[in-house]
Amino acid sequence: xxxxxxxxxxxxxxxxxxxxxxxxxxxxxxxxxxxxxxxxxxxxxxxxxxxxxxxxxxxxxxxxxxxxxxxxxxxxxxxxxxxxxxxxxxxxxxxxxxxxxxxxxxxxxxxxxxxxxxxxxxxxxxxxxxxxxxxxxxxxxxxxxxxxxxxxxxxxxxxxxxxxxxxxxxxxxxxxxxxxxxxxxxxxxxxxxxxxxxxxxxxxxxxxxxxxxxxxxxxxxxxxxxxxxxxxxxxxxxxxxxxxxxxxxxxxxxxxxxxxxxxxxxxxxxxxxxxxxxxxxxxxxxxxxxxxxxxxxxxxxxxxxxxxxxxxxxxxxxxxxxxxxxxxxxxxxxxxxxxxxxxxxxxx
Amino acid sequence: xxxxxxxxxxxxxxxxxxxxxxxxxxxxxxxxxxxxxxxxxxxxxxxxxxxxxxxxxxxxxxxxxxxxxxxxxxxxxxxxxxxxxxxxxxxxxxxxxxxxxxxxxxxxxxxxxxxxxxxxxxxxxxxxxxxxxxxxxxxxxxxxxxxxxxxxxxxxxxxxxxxxxxxxxxxxxxxxxxxxxxxxxxxxxxxxxxxxxxxxxxxxxxxxxxxxxxxxxxxxxxxxxxxxxxxxxxxxxxxxxxxxxxxxxxxxxxxxxxxxxxxxxxxxxxxxxxxxxxxxxxxxxxxxxxxxxxxxxxxxxxxxx
Numbered sequence: 001x002x003x004x005x006x007x008x009x010x011x012x013x014x015x016x017x018x019x020x021x022x023x024x025x026x027x028x029x030x031x032x033x034x035x036x037x038x039x040x041x042x043x044x045x046x047x048x049x050x051x052x053x054x055x056x057x058x059x060x061x062x063x064x065x066x067x068x069x070x071x072x073x074x075x076x077x078x079x080x081x082x083x084x085x086x087x088x089x090x091x092x093x094x095x096x097x098x099x100x101x102x103x104x105x106x107x108x109x110x111x112x113x114x115x116x117x118x119x120x121x122x123x124x125x126x127x128x129x130x131x132x133x134x135x136x137x138x139x140x141x142x143x144x145x146x147x148x149x150x151x152x153x154x155x156x157x158x159x160x161x162x163x164x165x166x167x168x169x170x171x172x173x174x175x176x177x178x179x180x181x182x183x184x185x186x187x188x189x190x191x192x193x194x195x196x197x198x199x200x201x202x203x204x205x206x207x208x209x210x211x212x213x214x215x216x217x218x219x220x221x222x223x224x225x226x227x228x229x230x231x232x233x234x235x236x237x238x239x240x241x242x243x244x245x246x247x248x249x250x251x252x253x254x255x256x257x258x259x260x261x262x263x264x265x266x267x268x269x270x271x272x273x274x275x276x277x278x279x280x281x282x283x284x285x286x287x288x289x290x291x292x293x294x295x296x297x298x299x300x301x302x303x304x305x306x307x308x309x310x311x312x313x314x315x316x317x318x319x320x321x322x323x324x325x326x327x328x329x330x331x332x333x334x335x336x337x338x339x340x341x342x343x344x345x346x347x348x
Numbered sequence: 349x350x351x352x353x354x355x356x357x358x359x360x361x362x363x364x365x366x367x368x369x370x371x372x373x374x375x376x377x378x379x380x381x382x383x384x385x386x387x388x389x390x391x392x393x394x395x396x397x398x399x400x401x402x403x404x405x406x407x408x409x410x411x412x413x414x415x416x417x418x419x420x421x422x423x424x425x426x427x428x429x430x431x432x433x434x435x436x437x438x439x440x441x442x443x444x445x446x447x448x449x450x451x452x453x454x455x456x457x458x459x460x461x462x463x464x465x466x467x468x469x470x471x472x473x474x475x476x477x478x479x480x481x482x483x484x485x486x487x488x489x490x491x492x493x494x495x496x497x498x499x500x501x502x503x504x505x506x507x508x509x510x511x512x513x514x515x516x517x518x519x520x521x522x523x524x525x526x527x528x529x530x531x532x533x534x535x536x537x538x539x540x541x542x543x544x545x546x547x548x549x550x551x552x553x554x555x556x557x558x559x560x561x562x563x564x565x566x567x568x569x570x571x572x573x574x575x576x577x578x579x580x581x582x583x584x585x586x587x588x589x590x591x592x593x594x595x596x597x598x599x600x601x602x603x604x605x606x607x608x609x610x611x612x613x614x615x616x617x618x619x620x621x622x623x624x625x626x627x628x629x630x631x632x633x634x635x636x637x638x639x640x641x642x643x644x645x646x647x648x649x650x651x652x653x
Contacts, residue, residue, distance in 0.1 A: 100444030108618045144550060166395065168438070170401035171625055202406040204624035227490040321551045 020118065056125045060183045061149060063117070064142035071135050073111050075105045079139060087146040090154060092161070098143050099165070099173065103136035108172075111138050125183060127214025127243040137176030140185065143246040148185050159189035164256040166193050171202055188219055198228055201233055210242060215245035226253040228277065233260065238337045239274040246277070246312075254282035270347070273298070273305030277339060280309035289317050296321060301345040307332050308339060351576045353599035354453075354482070354514060354534060354561030357415070358383070358406055364564070364571040365411040368410050369574035374614045375414040377403060377561075377603060379453040379482050382424045384566045390434030391427075397438070401445040409626040414614045416603065418452035419443055426466040427458075436469060448528075450474070452482025453514065456493050457489050459486065463502070471504040480510045480605050482532075485520065487539065494520045497546040498527055512559060512602055515540055521549060523559060530602050532592035534563035535573035543577040550586050552639075555593030 013019060058066075069076045082098050111133040113190045130138070148154045148161075162184065165177060177195050183185060197209050210232055211213065216225055225248050230241055239245060257275045264271045276295060279288055295306040307328040310318040320328045331337035352368065366597045368376070378400055387393050400417040408415035417497045419442040420433045442448065451474040483501070486493035494513060501511050513524045514532035515577050517540070524531040533549070534540040546560060562573030570576065578595045582588060603609050617626050 039601075084488055086534055096441055096444070098443075103446060108620065110618070110620050132620070134618075139617065171403075171406045172446050172621075174402065175624065183402075204406070207624070344432060 018197045034284075037188045043064070058120055058126065060121070060124050062144060063120060063124055064138050064145070066244075067111055067113065067117065067130075067137045068106070068135060068142060070108055071109070078105060083143055083146045086143050087149060087151075090151070095147055100141050101140045102143070103172065106136050106139055109135050109280070111135050115127065120289065125214065127217060128182060129212040129214075132212060133179060134172075134176070137172070137179060139175045141180035143281065144177070144180060147182055154223060156186065158185045159193075162190055163193050166196065174200070174202070175208040178205060179213060179250075181209065181213060182218065188214065191219075194219075195224070198224070198231065203237065206231065207237055208236065210237065212241050214243045214244065217248060220248075222248075222250055222252065226250070226256065229253060230256060230260065233257075233272050233275060235271075237278065238343070240342065246281075249278045249281055251282045251285060254279045254286060257287055258286050258291065273302045274339070274342065276305050276309035277312070280312040283309075283313055283318075284315070289321070293321055299346060299348045301342060301347045304328055304337055304345045305344055308337065308342070349374050350569075350574045350578060350595045351599045352562050352564075353512075353559055353603065354379060354532065354563045356381055356395055356563070356565035357408060358399065359562060359566035360571060362407075362411070365408060366413045366573070368571050368575075369411045369413050370582045373574065375416065375480075375609070376408065376599075376641065377416045377418060377449060377599070377609075379418040379450075379484075380420050380422065381424040381453055381484075382422045386425055386428065386569045386640055387431065388428075390431060393431065394438050397442045401442065401447060401509065401550060401588055402414070405447055406625060409621075412627055414626070415443050416449045416609050418450040419445075419448055420451045420470055420482075421466050421623050423454060423455050423457035423463045423467070423484060423486070427460055427605075428450070430463060432462065432466050436466065439473060440477070441602065443479060444472065446602075447608055449609050450480040450512070451477075451604040452512075453484035454481065455484040455497050456486045457484075460502065461497070462529050467497075467500060468504055471501060471506055474510075475505055478606075480512065481603055482512045482514055485513060485515045487515075490517070495523060498524070498529060501529075507510050510602070510605060514559075514561070515563070517541060518545070518549065518585045521553065521558075526629070530557045530559055530598065534561050535577050536563045536567075536569050540569070543573065543580050547581045547584050547586060550581055550590055551584075552593060554588035555587075555598070557598060558594045559592045559598045561599075 002218070022108060058282070065080070068079055072079050086095055086098060111130060113131060118129060118131060121130050139225065144165075148158055166174065169177060174197070178194070181190060181194065184190065194209060194215070198206055200206050210228055215229055229239065229242070229245075231237075232242070257278045261275060261279075262269050273295060276292060279286065280292075283289060283292065292306055295302045296310075297303070298306075303325055307322065307325050310322050311332050328337060350371070350373045352373050355368075355378055357365070357378050378398060380400060384398065386395070395421055400419065405415040405417070410609065419439060421432055421439070425435075426432050443451065453469050454467055454470045456467065471481065473479075473587055481501070483497050485497055494516070497513065498508070498511075500509035501508070509530070510529040511534045513520075514535050516531045517533075521531050521533075521595070525564075533546055535543050536545060540563065550558070560574055560577050562571055563569060564571040564573065574595050578591050581591045600609065600611065
């Protein structure tokens with residue numbers, strides 16, 4: 001058994017354990033790799049760089065510490081000593097001070113990450129994508145994890161601590177706190193505060209839960225997942241960065257999305273063509289071929305989206321419709337067109 | 349390019365944000381204040397402070413305006429001792445939040461013993477945390493109340509160059525400047541300063557340590573007070589450098605002492621902010637004037653889409 005499969009099976013176990021029971025959508029081994037976008041080849045390459053072949057298994061905390069220290073310049077020692085102290089002593093005041101000081105001392109730059117770092121992140125926690133994190137945000141999450149790591153009795157109280165921090169957080173702090181959701185102790189217990197974050201009017205806060213965050217995939221029930229998707233569309237956000245979107249689509253969501261598309265069309269308002277990704281798997285039940293055929297004649301972005309949606313469906317009707325867009329179908333077939341680069345196509 | 353260093357935006361609409369941005373306001377300071385009706389729970393006060401560092405800051409960012417705030421227990425609500433005690437427990441946590449540039453607005457209203465108690469306690473907090481202070485001076489018994497505010501600041505060990513004495517007028521400005529404080533003037537119709545009077549003061553005193561603000565809030569007030577005063581001053585022959593000092597540079601100098609307000613915040617915002625928290629159109633390298641868009645003329649448009 002390779003180290004990779006050990007890593008991934010661990011992650012899969014974790015995911016299977018945390019996916020709500022009512023959703024029979026527990027990802028397969030293959031899906032976990034896909035979700036994490038960990039490629040076997042790339043992980044093997046990283047392994048081969050290490051002299052013993054198998055690198056030590058990183059935890060999210062060790063990775064975050066490494067990245068922050070690497071970028072912290074003359075504040076590295078301060079950061080390390082703070083995190084050590086927070087881990088050793090149960091001092092909430094000290095935690096508040098650290099969270100306040102992090103951007104002041106470390107600055108607010110983007111977290112500098114290589115592709116390898118992202119791969120390691122995915123291996124440490126399936127679906128975790130730290131791209132788009134900030135340096136101070138990474139430090140804050142590291143401190144929060146360290147504060148409760150190895151202290152089971154403190155971990156139990158994490159929900160209370162998280163609630164207290166969210167209550168007085170500034171906007172940037174909220175983004176950092178929510179980005180770390182999946183990495184905290186007892187993540188299921190944070191349900192109520194996650195709900196508040198989803199209801200936030202601050203789009204950046206909403207997106208800190210929704211985008212590149214494995215928490216919704218692993219911890220949301222169907223109702224909450226569906227409403228997250230709908231709100232993302234409603235506030236003009238995007239679906240592509242939602243972790244595990246295809247695995248969590250469901251007939252109810254598809255139906256609501258189709259209604260939403262009709263409602264927007266009636267109002268003469270633009271429709272994000274990303275929604276067809278959620279409708280496609282249930283196109284037969286919903287009898288949505290005519291709608292998709294119409295989208296196939298729309299703007300460049302709509303045509304591209306309809307092409308991608310049709311390619312998700314293995315049916316004669318879908319194949320027939322695809323013949324009307326041979327160039328887009330070819331691009332999709334070779335991977336040059338995908339949901340993550342849809343925005344390059346003109347919207348109107 | 350202006351800073352409005354005293355604007356209560358929780359009481360203002362998006363039209364105001366658009367108008368301010370179009371007038372050239374790149375940053376503002378929102379002092380914690382009395383919202384027009386007393387709060388009777390500590391929790392509502394906590395949520396108010398939370399909105400100043402959270403939602404309102406974000407809202408301003410959507411209009412390309414950098415939002416900073418001061419946190420404090422205002423003089424009116426200091427008279428509710430149970431509330432005041434509770435708020436004082438929370439203040440240190442909020443004072444450490446991003447964009448908090450001072451303790452304020454604090455000071456006297458009726459000059460009661462409780463107002464005095466919490467004014468002093470908050471001055472001590474400002475010294476402890478190395479934060480500037482924004483002092484609200486009373487509307488009634490103003491001259492003596494202003495002098496007393498400065499006496500107490502000095503008793504509590506404040507450096508006057510870290511303190512803005514706000515809502516000055518012709519009667520108070522001399523003493524405020526002579527004692528080394530920053531002198532704020534609120535261009536607020538009817539009750540505080542008019543901008544023609546303000547221009548007269550600039551002609552007399554120059555620009556050193558003088559700060560112009562709008563103090564716009566839930567009352568009849570003008571969120572364009574800073575820009576209008578700048579235009580009037582220039583039209584009446586005030587040195588453009590003086591205008592720049594009083595409508596931009598002085599506020600930045602004193603509130604910048606907090607370490608939380610830097611010109612780069614609006615001239616060269618961090619990339620992650622630019623993507624998520626700040627919709628500025630003013631990304632510049634080298635500090636040129638940002639591009640200012642005209643406000644959309646929605647009020648005159650019959651069609652609502």
